[in-house]
Amino acid sequence: xxxxxxxxxxxxxxPETSRQGxxxxxxISPDTIDPREPVGSVEARxxxxxxxxxxxxxxxxxxxxxxxxMVVLLAFVGGALWHYKYNVYSNDLSFKPSLKHxxxxxxxxxxxxxxxxxxxxxxxxxxxxxxxxxxxVGTIYGAIxxxxxxxxxxIMMRIxxxxxxxxxxxxxxxxxxxxxxKANGWFWISVVLASxxxxxxxxxxxxxxxxxxxxxxxxxxxxxxxSRTRVVFRHVVPNVISVVIVIFxxxxxxxxxxxxxxxxVGFGVAAPDTSLGLLVSNAQTAVETRPWLxxxxxxxxxxxxxxxxxxxxxLRDALDPTASKGRA
Amino acid sequence: xxxxxxxxxxxxxxxxxxxxxxxxxxxSLSGDPLSNLKTKQxxxxxxxxRLAEHRLRLDQPLMERYWHWMTGVARGYxxxxxxGGGTLDIGTEIGHRALVTLRLVFxxxxxxxxxxxxxxxxxxxxxxxxxxxxxxxxxxxxxxxxTFWFAILLKEGAIWSNRHLGTKxxxxxxxxxxxxxxxGAHLFDDFNHLILPTITLALISYASWSRFNRASMxxxxxxxxxxxxxxxxxxxxxxxxRHALRTALIPFVTVTALDIGxxxxxxxxxxxxxxxxxxxxxxLQDGLTLNDPYVVLxxxxxxxxxxxxxxxxADILYGVLDPRIRxx
Numbered sequence: 163x164x165x166x167x168x169x170x171x172x173x174x175x176x177p178e179t180s181r182q183g184x185x186x187x188x189x190i191s192p193d194t195i196d197p198r199e200p201v202g203s204v205e206a207r208x209x210x211x212x213x214x215x216x217x218x219x220x221x222x223x224x225x226x227x228x229x230x231x232m233v234v235l236l237a238f239v240g241g242a243l244w245h246y247k248y249n250v251y252s253n254d255l256s257f258k259p260s261l262k263h264x265x266x267x268x269x270x271x272x273x274x275x276x277x278x279x280x281x282x283x284x285x286x287x288x289x290x291x292x293x294x295x296x297x298x299v300g301t302i303y304g305a306i307x308x309x310x311x312x313x314x315x316x317i318m319m320r321i322x323x324x325x326x327x328x329x330x331x332x333x334x335x336x337x338x339x340x341x342x343x344k345a346n347g348w349f350w351i352s353v354v355l356a357s358x359x360x361x362x363x364x365x366x367x368x369x370x371x372x373x374x375x376x377x378x379x380x381x382x383x384x385x386x387x388x389s390r391t392r393v394v395f396r397h398v399v400p401n402v403i404s405v406v407i408v409i410f411x412x413x414x415x416x417x418x419x420x421x422x423x424x425x426x427v428g429f430g431v432a433a434p435d436t437s438l439g440l441l442v443s444n445a446q447t448a449v450e451t452r453p454w455l456x457x458x459x460x461x462x463x464x465x466x467x468x469x470x471x472x473x474x475x476x477l478r479d480a481l482d483p484t485a486s487k488g489r490a
Numbered sequence: 491x492x493x494x495x496x497x498x499x500x501x502x503x504x505x506x507x508x509x510x511x512x513x514x515x516x517x518s519l520s521g522d523p524l525s526n527l528k529t530k531q532x533x534x535x536x537x538x539x540r541l542a543e544h545r546l547r548l549d550q551p552l553m554e555r556y557w558h559w560m561t562g563v564a565r566g567y568x569x570x571x572x573x574g575g576g577t578l579d580i581g582t583e584i585g586h587r588a589l590v591t592l593r594l595v596f597x598x599x600x601x602x603x604x605x606x607x608x609x610x611x612x613x614x615x616x617x618x619x620x621x622x623x624x625x626x627x628x629x630x631x632x633x634x635x636x637t638f639w640f641a642i643l644l645k646e647g648a649i650w651s652n653r654h655l656g657t658k659x660x661x662x663x664x665x666x667x668x669x670x671x672x673x674g675a676h677l678f679d680d681f682n683h684l685i686l687p688t689i690t691l692a693l694i695s696y697a698s699w700s701r702f703n704r705a706s707m708x709x710x711x712x713x714x715x716x717x718x719x720x721x722x723x724x725x726x727x728x729x730x731x732r733h734a735l736r737t738a739l740i741p742f743v744t745v746t747a748l749d750i751g752x753x754x755x756x757x758x759x760x761x762x763x764x765x766x767x768x769x770x771x772x773x774l775q776d777g778l779t780l781n782d783p784y785v786v787l788x789x790x791x792x793x794x795x796x797x798x799x800x801x802x803x804a805d806i807l808y809g810v811l812d813p814r815i816r817x818x
Binding site for chain 2: 320323324326327328329330331332333335336337339340415419422423426427428429439442443446449450456460463464466467468470471472475
């Protein structure tokens with residue numbers, strides 16, 4: 163999505179992602195077993211703990227995680243505590259950023275800080291809804307398609323191809339141009355964006371599921387009489403989860419960029435509701451006179467998308483150590 | 491190879507046809523094109539509304555409308571338009587607009603690909619150096635950059651520079667309304683208008699490609715044939731360009747071609763900011779704001795066909811460039 167609408171396609175076919183590592187699944191390497199250490203500490207290193215350790219070593223990812231958590235807290239808690247409200251104007255018209263109004267005020271006297279926090283809330287809600295729902299749908303779809311193989315797989319993948327035939331931003335604009343100002347408009351915008359982004363998840367998960375279906379433990383599950391549903395949900399899905407987590411974080415970035423772009427061109431979130439894209443759109447004529455109105459909502463978009471991408475990068479290294487460092 | 495190409499083309503045709511039907515369904519269900527007319531005060535006579543409905547084929551069943559639309563398109567007639575009382579010939583207009591957008595997309599893709607190749611090669615050869623880290627960070631920054639925000643920033647920067655430094659950047663439109671006659675003046679004017687939007691779209695798009703190219707360069711550089719080439723005493727530059735880069739560019743070409751959908755999405759936003767009368771404006775303004783269903787349909791048809799064609803080119807190029815790929 164831009165990248166706003168720039169989509170996530172390229173990320174996902176990145177050779178770093180497309181390789182399904184079994185590193186996370188095989189925690190025992192020579193350096194984990196140290197004869198001098200008590201046995202208990204070796205036992206405690208589950209694959210997830212190993213991943214968490216590797217993630218903590220990824221400096222940018224850790225910094226990003228902290229920053230993103232702070233942004234989320236600021237938006238949802240800070241906005242409520244701040245002494246100016248986004249919907250109550252003050253007598254301070256067009257103030258420059260100061261201690262009283264850290265992000266300044268607009269020409270009506272609204273405190274930009276509280277308005278930006280309000281917009282961040284809405285944009286985060288949409289991004290979360292979109293990435294959670296499209297990850298769930300895409301994962302299940304991809305797992306079924308890859309596991310089934312054959313004709314079913316071909317048909318399911320042709321359906322995915324259909325979705326990928328159009329730029330997300332264009333189809334989203336077509337679908338949302340009548341719902342923006344209605345009540346709960348943001349919810350329907352999320353539904354539209356989710357219904358357009360899940361195929362990207364589906365395609366990547368399917369690629370991984372194709373490889374997994376040939377594994378011995380799947381054969382073992384079959385031999386033990388497990389049903390197809392059970393194999394998909396208990397064996398295929400858990401084994402693609404590390405890939406899915408990475409896609410999820412990238413989707414957060416993609417969907418916030420898509421939503422803000424859509425709102426910016428006037429087919430997304432509309433007044434009286436607000437979002438970061440709408441705030442930038444409202445401020446585009448004020449870049450010279452009141453630049454703070456333009457800069458801060460944009461910086462928040464970048465902050466969220468940037469930290470989400472770095473976290474995704476860190477998670478990829480952590481969950482799939484064979485894929486990056488040390489390979490060269 | 492030829493058989494593969496032909497088969498691939500034959501598969502694309504049903505995909506395009508099915509997607510036209512879905513698109514037709516979506517657009518038909520997404521709103522009443524005559525809502526502007528019907529809510530006019532005073533309400534126009536029933537006769538006028540019925541005539542307009544008849545002209546837009548709204549009095550026919552859906553399947554019949556679809557049939558008329560498709561057979562019309564096959565003859566080069568893209569359906570009746572709402573705006574201008576139906577005087578707008580959608581086919582001619584979209585042809586003109588597509589050329590305007592193509593100019594932008596073409597130059598942006600070329601420049602983005604060049605930046606991505608250079609950045610990817612430098613990053614890969616100087617892996618984990620300061621240069622690599624700063625390129626990576628810049629890449630992530632552009633990956634997280636909202637197109638519209640960056641475009642406005644660049645535009646305002648150019649306006650500032652025009653005013654204070656005496657530069658002559660063009661910030662509005664795809665060409666000047668009045669220019670001195672002569673081919674040279676025309677080309678210069680077009681070029682001048684292209685600069686800012688092309689920079690915007692190229693910078694917004696290059697980041698994921700450079701990440702991709704870095705990864706495939708690292709993979710190529712660590713392979714045995716590179717070690718052999720170095721052992722034979724071939725100069726490092728030659729090894730880098732002729733041996734490593736050539737291999738790394740094969741998947742790169744495919745990825746750039748597959749990204750056309752995202753670029754088109756970015757072009758919509760870029761054109762919006764620089765007020766180009768291209769495809770983006772045609773969809774958002776003529777199609778959606780003026781509620782003109784056949785304009786939207788024509789737009790989706792043209793962009794869908796372009797994306798399918800690019801996917802096809804990507805597939806075939808992959809086979810042509812990589813002799814290891816065999817199609818039975």
